[in-house]
Amino acid sequence: xxxxxxxxxxxxxxxxxxxxxxxxxxxxxxxxxxxxxxxxxxxxxxxxxxxxxxxxxxxxxxxxxxxxxxxxxxxxxxxxxxxxxxxxxxxxxxxxxxxxxxxxxxxxxxxxxxxxxxxxxxxxxxxxxxxxxxxxxxxxxxxxxxxxxxxxxxxxxxxxxxxxxxxxxxxxxxxxxxxxxxxxxxxxxxxxxxxxxxxxxxxxxxxxxxxxxxxxxxxxxxxxxxxxxxxxxxxxxxxxxxxxxxxxxxxxxxxxxxxxxxxxxxxxxxxxxxxxxxxxxxxxxxxxxxxxxxxxxxxxxxxxxxxxxxxxxxxxxxxxxxxxxxxxxxxxxxxxxxxxxxxxxxxxxxxxxxxxxxxxxxxxxxxxxx
Numbered sequence: 001x002x003x004x005x006x007x008x009x010x011x012x013x014x015x016x017x018x019x020x021x022x023x024x025x026x027x028x029x030x031x032x033x034x035x036x037x038x039x040x041x042x043x044x045x046x047x048x049x050x051x052x053x054x055x056x057x058x059x060x061x062x063x064x065x066x067x068x069x070x071x072x073x074x075x076x077x078x079x080x081x082x083x084x085x086x087x088x089x090x091x092x093x094x095x096x097x098x099x100x101x102x103x104x105x106x107x108x109x110x111x112x113x114x115x116x117x118x119x120x121x122x123x124x125x126x127x128x129x130x131x132x133x134x135x136x137x138x139x140x141x142x143x144x145x146x147x148x149x150x151x152x153x154x155x156x157x158x159x160x161x162x163x164x165x166x167x168x169x170x171x172x173x174x175x176x177x178x179x180x181x182x183x184x185x186x187x188x189x190x191x192x193x194x195x196x197x198x199x200x201x202x203x204x205x206x207x208x209x210x211x212x213x214x215x216x217x218x219x220x221x222x223x224x225x226x227x228x229x230x231x232x233x234x235x236x237x238x239x240x241x242x243x244x245x246x247x248x249x250x251x252x253x254x255x256x257x258x259x260x261x262x263x264x265x266x267x268x269x270x271x272x273x274x275x276x277x278x279x280x281x282x283x284x285x286x287x288x289x290x291x292x293x294x295x296x297x298x299x300x301x302x303x304x305x306x307x308x309x310x311x312x313x314x315x316x317x318x319x320x321x322x323x324x325x326x327x328x329x330x331x332x333x334x335x336x337x338x339x340x341x342x343x344x345x346x347x348x349x350x351x352x353x354x355x356x357x358x359x360x361x362x363x364x365x366x367x368x369x370x
Contacts, residue, residue: 008063013163016221016262018284018303018339024331024368026062027287027307027341030348031095038354039361044096045073059361061342061368076350095350104131105182115182116195120202132180133171138206145213156218159260167221170210173265174248175226177203191236200244211252215259222261223287224253229269231291238273246277253282264305272296279304285337289345298336306337308345315344315356323356327363335370342368 011021033044040054049070056063078093091098108129109115124138137143148168152160160166172180178187178200190196214222228245229235236245253263265283270291278286285305286297294309314326327342334340342364348357 008060009165010163012165013220015339015341016165016264016284016305018305018337020338020340020370022369023061024334024340024342024364024370026364027343028062028348029344030064032348032350032352032357033096034350035348035352035354035357039358045075048073059365061364062361093350100130104180104184105186109182109186112186112190112193115186115190115199116193118199120177120199120206124206133176138209141209141213144210145216148213148217152218158216158218160218160220164220166219167223168214168217168219169223169225170214171225173224173226173252174204174207174245175228179227191240204248207248207252211255215255215261219261221264222256223264223266224283225266227268228274229267229271231269231289233270234273241274241277246281249278249281257282276300285339287343287345294333295336298333298340303338305339306333307341307343309333310342310344310360312344312346312348312352315348315360316353318353318356318359320359323359324363327360327367331367331369338370
């Protein structure tokens, strides 16, 4: 198969809809500019546009955004330093840039009473609170819609082009709201108190506005993110999730479906315990990490979307046999699901071995077929 003859937009749409063709496509979490320089022979920082164009030529199944100009980019000055004694200002390198700080609501909320007296709806304008990630003005559905609609061509009207992968994403689908707003410790400390129910109800009302607005956009897909699990599995019990989270997913995803929008669900960690629940709520499939049993999900849910089975730790070790075994296993899963995408779910960050990345991508080009 000549990879240059594939209509990648249409093939990607088909795969997202569980109708992927023979050639497997990538959906990588990519932030490794130094690997791009290694792979292309073109300095990413000196010629970012030329470098990305060469990446498309070499690995057309892994589309990366191409800059509009070839203006040089500043080289990063940060490394991947560990925890700091100054968490308010501490950042580390992320791709060709840097992270925000790792401090969440701890700087604003000190006690459970602070949590129980907080009203998300009274504070619906979150624009000054960078720690909640989606720090928008959520005061009204119209304000949210206007913010988002400007990212799409006016001539599309209220419908994306047929078989287009036009989409958006939302980070705080439900679970992330209390986690980011209050910080991990206060969130978990308060989560079983009956007073927490009102707080979650108000976060849910904010998200009704969000998903109604998103349902009006000219898009076909949305990635809904919520880190409901960690590498060992669930954070909160099934009982808690079925009270506070899954009913909201079912409601929100239904709003999106009414607007013709398909849902991809994304979570870090090991999704085994909750994959069935999320798909039952209306998600087309799951983007997660290699700690998850992908083959079991693929067997149970015909042609669902799946991404994230690859492991960047394998690339970093750069053992040819280990990388081949991983890719062969990924191809095996892909043959169970026509919605499968090749992806290292735990990311390909700036410090992963470029040689290992090249082995992985070249093997995917060679044997990445259903």
